[in-house]
Amino acid sequence: MSQKPFADNIHWHDSVVTKQDRSQLNGHKSCVLWFTGLSGSGKSTLANAVNQRLFEKKLSSYVLDGDNVRHGLNGDLGFSPEDRQENIRRIGEVSKLFVDNGTIVLTAFVSPYRDDRMIARKLVAKEEFIEVYVKCNLEECENRDPKGLYKKARNGEIPEFTGISAPYEEPESPELVISSDETSIDTSVEQIITFLEKKQII
Amino acid sequence: MSQKPFADNIHWHDSVVTKQDRSQLNGHKSCVLWFTGLSGSGKSTLANAVNQRLFEKKLSSYVLDGDNVRHGLNGDLGFSPEDRQENIRRIGEVSKLFVDNGTIVLTAFVSPYRDDRMIARKLVAKEEFIEVYVKCNLEECENRDPKGLYKKARNGEIPEFTGISAPYEEPESPELVISSDETSIDTSVEQIITFLEKKQII
Numbered sequence: 001m002s003q004k005p006f007a008d009n010i011h012w013h014d015s016v017v018t019k020q021d022r023s024q025l026n027g028h029k030s031c032v033l034w035f036t037g038l039s040g041s042g043k044s045t046l047a048n049a050v051n052q053r054l055f056e057k058k059l060s061s062y063v064l065d066g067d068n069v070r071h072g073l074n075g076d077l078g079f080s081p082e083d084r085q086e087n088i089r090r091i092g093e094v095s096k097l098f099v100d101n102g103t104i105v106l107t108a109f110v111s112p113y114r115d116d117r118m119i120a121r122k123l124v125a126k127e128e129f130i131e132v133y134v135k136c137n138l139e140e141c142e143n144r145d146p147k148g149l150y151k152k153a154r155n156g157e158i159p160e161f162t163g164i165s166a167p168y169e170e171p172e173s174p175e176l177v178i179s180s181d182e183t184s185i186d187t188s189v190e191q192i193i194t195f196l197e198k199k200q201i202i
Numbered sequence: 203m204s205q206k207p208f209a210d211n212i213h214w215h216d217s218v219v220t221k222q223d224r225s226q227l228n229g230h231k232s233c234v235l236w237f238t239g240l241s242g243s244g245k246s247t248l249a250n251a252v253n254q255r256l257f258e259k260k261l262s263s264y265v266l267d268g269d270n271v272r273h274g275l276n277g278d279l280g281f282s283p284e285d286r287q288e289n290i291r292r293i294g295e296v297s298k299l300f301v302d303n304g305t306i307v308l309t310a311f312v313s314p315y316r317d318d319r320m321i322a323r324k325l326v327a328k329e330e331f332i333e334v335y336v337k338c339n340l341e342e343c344e345n346r347d348p349k350g351l352y353k354k355a356r357n358g359e360i361p362e363f364t365g366i367s368a369p370y371e372e373p374e375s376p377e378l379v380i381s382s383d384e385t386s387i388d389t390s391v392e393q394i395i396t397f398l399e400k401k402q403i404i
Contacts, residue, residue: 015254017265025260052217058227060262062303063219072325073295076288086278093275094296101264103303123274 022102026060028202030099032124033106033192036117036171037134038163039149040141042180046134047106049189054104059202062098064091065108079160085116092120099124104201112168127199132192133174138163140181224304228262230404232301234326235308235394238319238373239336240365241351242343244382248336249308251391256306261404264300266293267310281362287318294322301326306403314370329401334394335376340365342383 023029033050035043044065054061074090077083088111098105111117121129141163142150153161160166171177176195178188196202225231235252237245246267256263276292279285290313300307313319323331343365344352355363362368373379378397380390398404 015250017250017253017257017263021257025257048217048219051219055219055223055227061219062299064299068299068302072298073292090275090292094299096274097264097266097270097296098303100270101300101305 019100019102026102028059028104029128029200030060030102030104031128031130031196031201032095032099032120033104033130033132034095034111034117034120035106035108035132035134036111036174037180038136038138038141038168039110039161040144040146041134041136042178042185043108043110043134046132046178046180046185046188046192047108049185050192051106053189053193054202057202059104060102061104061106063106063108064094064098069094069109084113085119088113088116089119092123095120096123099128104196110162110168112162112166114169114172117171130176130195130199131171131174132176132178133171134178134180136180221302221304228304230261230306231330231402232262232304232306233330233332233398233403234297234301234322235306235332235334236297236313236319236322237308237310237334237336238313238376239382240338240340240343240370241312241363242346242348243336243338244380244387245310245312245336248334248380248382248387248390248394249310251387252394253308255391255395256404259404261306262304263306263308265308265310266296266300271296271311286315287321290315290318291321294325297322298325301330306398312364312370314364314368316371316374319373332378332397332401333373333376334378334380335373336380336382338382 019030035047037043047063047065051061051063069091073094074087077087088109091107091109095105095107117131121131145151149158149161150164152158153164162168176192178191180188221232237249239245249265249267253263253265271293275296276289279289290311293309293311297307297309319333347353351360351363352366354360355366364370378394380393382390
């Protein structure tokens with residue numbers, strides 16, 4: 001680069017670090033692991049366990065979930081159909097930025113509607129979107145009820161609660177299905193890591 | 203971890219990879235380098251040049267600018283005062299996520315209002331926000347006019363254009379000031395890298 005002030009560098013072009021540059025430095029590709037399933041199915045637990053495993057392998061990965069998104073970026077959104085859609089759209093767009101930065105991003109949101117998940121899917125390349133359906137029957141989720149939300153939904157304190165008073169649209173062709181009421185966390189993590197290896201992402 | 207299904211792991215807690223864990227692995231701390239200044243002052247050019255230098259040092263860094271934010275995450279926003287504020291708020295929240303992931307995030311937006319920049323500043327820890335005022339006199343910016351925006355603003359094609367028909371509120375106490383009409387890109391990059399080293403971020 002020259003020592004002239006910016007203004008004299010009329011032919012200077014921004015040097016942009018690309019996704020490919022970052023992947024080469026990281027030693028792995030990036031993607032979105034989109035966990036979807038009922039409240040209490042184990043999405044966040046599983047996403048964090050996979051993230052931990054990836055971290056131990058010194059790979060670049062990050063979890064987006066209610067803890068860091070709902071009160072921050074999406075703190076202005078409620079639970080109306082429009083707001084739910086905007087919630088998922090923004091999470092998809094942020095995921096795309098992380099993927100662009102070479103990071104394996106793991107999102108853990110109920111994301112009950114097929115159309116909304118399709119919006120997120122279409123933001124990245126085909127091979128970069130991995131839908132992980134964390135499958136668990138409603139009774140089991142309701143028994144777990146880790147945040148006491150089902151109880152509130154049954155009492156009518158939460159309107160339009162997925163599985164109780166609002167639909168959950170099962171994925172039609174997810175890349176992965178994890179039956180969390182039949183499989184251990186360790187086995188589930190292994191299943192996802194193996195998938196990433198098979199697809200040569202890691 | 204046990205081999206039992208999720209449901210039986212009633213005392214299992216999410217294993218969360220923290221910002222500290224990530225920093226330790228990366229070998230450096232994370233922060234926001236918030237570039238602010240008039241259109242054409244050189245914010246994006248400078249942010250990308252610093253990003254390139256950090257990449258060459260194998261550090262984790264990422265640029266948020268109009269190219270990857272305005273048409274994606276903030277594609278639903280216009281240029282009204284409310285939308286400008288929401289634009290900056292979301293950029294601040296996304297920056298916070300990148301900082302949480304151990305990344306040095308460089309944002310390159312005009313961000314003309316002090317109050318809006320203060321919102322972004324307050325989202326992260328005091329030492330994590332570095333406001334970089336890219337200072338350049340209006341005549342110089344208008345001469346450069348890299349995107350032809352000043353010409354359109356003068357023709358009345360763009361209402362409320364910062365510097366022409368809308369105010370730019372200069373930072374009162376930015377961590378760094380780069381006079382892009384007097385300093386070369388190389389020297390400016392060096393000034394920022396030195397600052398990061400002095401603050402023991404890298």
